[in-house]
Amino acid sequence: xxxxxxxxxxxxxxxxxxxxxxxxxxxxxxxxxxxxxxxxxxxxxxxxxxxxxxxxxxxxxxxxxxxxxxxxxxxxxxxxxxxxxxxxxxxxxxxxxxxxxxxxxxxxxxxxxxxxxxxxxxxxxxxxxx
Amino acid sequence: xxxxxxxxxxxxxxxxxxxxxxxxxxxxxxxxxxxxxxxxxxxxxxxxxxxxxxxxxxxxxxxxxxxxxxxxxxxxxxxxxxxxxxxxxxxxxxxxxxxxxxxxxxxxxxxxxxxxxxxxxxxxxxxxxxxxxxxxxxxxxxxxxxxxxxxxxxxxxxxxxxxxxxxxxxxxxxxxxxxxxxxxxxxxxxxxxxxxxxxxxxxxxxxxxxxxxxxxxxxxxxxxxxxxxxxxxxxxxxxxxxxxxxxxxxxxxxxxxxxxxxxxxxxxxxxxxxxxxxxxxxxxxxxxxxxxxxxxxxxxxxxxxxxxxxxxxxxxxxxxxxxxxxxxxxxxxxxxxxxxxxxxxxxxxxxxxxxxxxxxxxxxxxxxxxxxxxxxxxxxxxxxxxxxxxxxxxxxxxxx
Numbered sequence: 001x002x003x004x005x006x007x008x009x010x011x012x013x014x015x016x017x018x019x020x021x022x023x024x025x026x027x028x029x030x031x032x033x034x035x036x037x038x039x040x041x042x043x044x045x046x047x048x049x050x051x052x053x054x055x056x057x058x059x060x061x062x063x064x065x066x067x068x069x070x071x072x073x074x075x076x077x078x079x080x081x082x083x084x085x086x087x088x089x090x091x092x093x094x095x096x097x098x099x100x101x102x103x104x105x106x107x108x109x110x111x112x113x114x115x116x117x118x119x120x121x122x123x124x125x126x127x128x129x130x
Numbered sequence: 131x132x133x134x135x136x137x138x139x140x141x142x143x144x145x146x147x148x149x150x151x152x153x154x155x156x157x158x159x160x161x162x163x164x165x166x167x168x169x170x171x172x173x174x175x176x177x178x179x180x181x182x183x184x185x186x187x188x189x190x191x192x193x194x195x196x197x198x199x200x201x202x203x204x205x206x207x208x209x210x211x212x213x214x215x216x217x218x219x220x221x222x223x224x225x226x227x228x229x230x231x232x233x234x235x236x237x238x239x240x241x242x243x244x245x246x247x248x249x250x251x252x253x254x255x256x257x258x259x260x261x262x263x264x265x266x267x268x269x270x271x272x273x274x275x276x277x278x279x280x281x282x283x284x285x286x287x288x289x290x291x292x293x294x295x296x297x298x299x300x301x302x303x304x305x306x307x308x309x310x311x312x313x314x315x316x317x318x319x320x321x322x323x324x325x326x327x328x329x330x331x332x333x334x335x336x337x338x339x340x341x342x343x344x345x346x347x348x349x350x351x352x353x354x355x356x357x358x359x360x361x362x363x364x365x366x367x368x369x370x371x372x373x374x375x376x377x378x379x380x381x382x383x384x385x386x387x388x389x390x391x392x393x394x395x396x397x398x399x400x401x402x403x404x405x406x407x408x409x410x411x412x413x414x415x416x417x418x419x420x421x422x423x424x425x426x427x428x429x430x431x432x433x434x435x436x437x438x439x440x441x442x443x444x445x446x447x448x449x450x451x452x453x454x455x456x457x458x459x460x461x462x463x464x465x466x467x468x469x470x471x472x473x474x475x476x477x478x479x480x481x482x483x484x485x486x487x488x489x490x491x492x493x494x495x496x497x498x499x500x501x502x503x504x505x506x507x508x509x510x511x512x513x514x515x516x517x518x519x520x521x522x523x524x525x526x527x528x529x530x
Contacts, residue, residue, distance in 0.1 A: 055521040
């Protein structure tokens with residue numbers, strides 16, 4: 001399958017690229033085989049993701065998954081974000097060829113690691129909605 | 131709806147069919163309908179078209195017309211050359227010398243031979259992307275039956291010392307190494323630089339029509355008179371028993387027309403491509419930092435520019451440019467979580483990151499200065515955008 005228009009739009013106009021200066025949680029994941037890297041920085045307040053930014057290096061799907069992930073999770077509660085799946089990332093991008101779907105897995109992995117980081121640095125209560 | 135300007139800079143992948151070529155082939159799709167093997171009027175009319183095309187393709191490379199075998203394209207030409215020769219020559223040895231930067235079709239055939247127990251020596255190309263004749267000499271063994279080195283590389287355009295290698299092969303034969311043959315893949319070079327099989331001293335040479343403004347699906351193999359090839363497609367007498375199957379007459383006629391135009395217009399096309407390419411490279415160098423121009427600057431085809439953009443990956447850049455209407459290509463591929471960075475750029479000694487950031491821009495006869503202006507503008511913006519996303523950019527800045 002070819003890349004969707006939504007996918008291409010994320011590549012040409014990435015959402016929420018960068019790193020938050022006032023992040024209180026974050027993570028980086030690397031695909032050990034292909035070397036793709038995805039970084040996520042989050043500002044979490046009262047169990048809600050107030051802001052999300054990403055940085056990515058690698059093939060186009062990794063960049064697009066970083067962009068769509070950061071866009072999707074901003075405003076979500078940590079619990080909602082934690083239940084986000086690879087399938088939802090793929091749907092939001094209008095699908096990915098099967099050989100490229102590992103990028104969505106990398107995005108979910110970095111999100112869960114960042115939420116774990118939030119839970120340990122802010123405490124389980126702070127990352128839970130009040 | 132806004133219309134995106136389209137700039138095609140992927141002429142090494144394929145070229146548009148020249149309208150004069152289309153005109154030449156059209157009658158062979160309609161009224162000149164015969165099968166060249168038929169003895170009646172229609173068959174002989176088609177035969178005449180094929181013969182005339184064979185003369186034009188032979189003229190393009192300084193060969194005799196009966197040394198030209200038409201087939202489906204360069205991949206088949208490389209398969210017939212290497213597999214066909216090696217199967218015939220197997221009793222004399224099972225060693226082949228090639229380079230690390232051959233086209234994937236040649237790499238594939240060599241891998242298949244290796245799987246059957248052949249020994250393959252893949253010569254390095256160093257930072258300039260050029261094979262050394264001394265390395266070929268050093269790699270020769272008593273059981274070497276073939277040397278296959280491309281004339282010009284498809285990703286970086288570097289010209290290989292094919293005539294010098296041909297002289298070495300002749301010298302080696304004169305010393306008694308009789309069962310040694312020499313093949314060159316001239317797909318990128320043909321139509322873009324003068325080729326003379328006698329001066330090169332090759333026994334086999336691969337060609338493709340669609341790299342020189344002909345149609346896809348047609349190519350040719352030059353096979354020097356007396357070189358024995360085991361046919362890879364059997365079941366017919368066509369092409370002097372070297373390739374069975376009814377000839378693709380319209381495509382062959384078109385190839386002939388494309389070859390004739392390439393000979394007639396070669397100098398003008400080259401000058402135009404070189405001027406645009408050199409201007410493009412000068413402007414990219416001036417406007418975009420942290421780039422590497424890949425391959426030798428002098429010994430290369432006039433129309434190819436291969437550039438590694440540091441800190442970013444080629445595919446993202448390719449999609450960005452495509453969205454702005456600019457068509458280019460990248461030699462790397464990421465699939466199922468495994469990465470295959472361009473083997474050509476890796477062979478230059480560059481690390482994975484530089485290989486992943488390599489993009490090929492290949493100019494053609496219909497490109498113009500406005501195309502270069504537009505590409506520079508969108509390229510600079512796309513590179514800046516992607517670098518803004520890349521953790522590598524920030525890490526590099528932090529170490530300054």
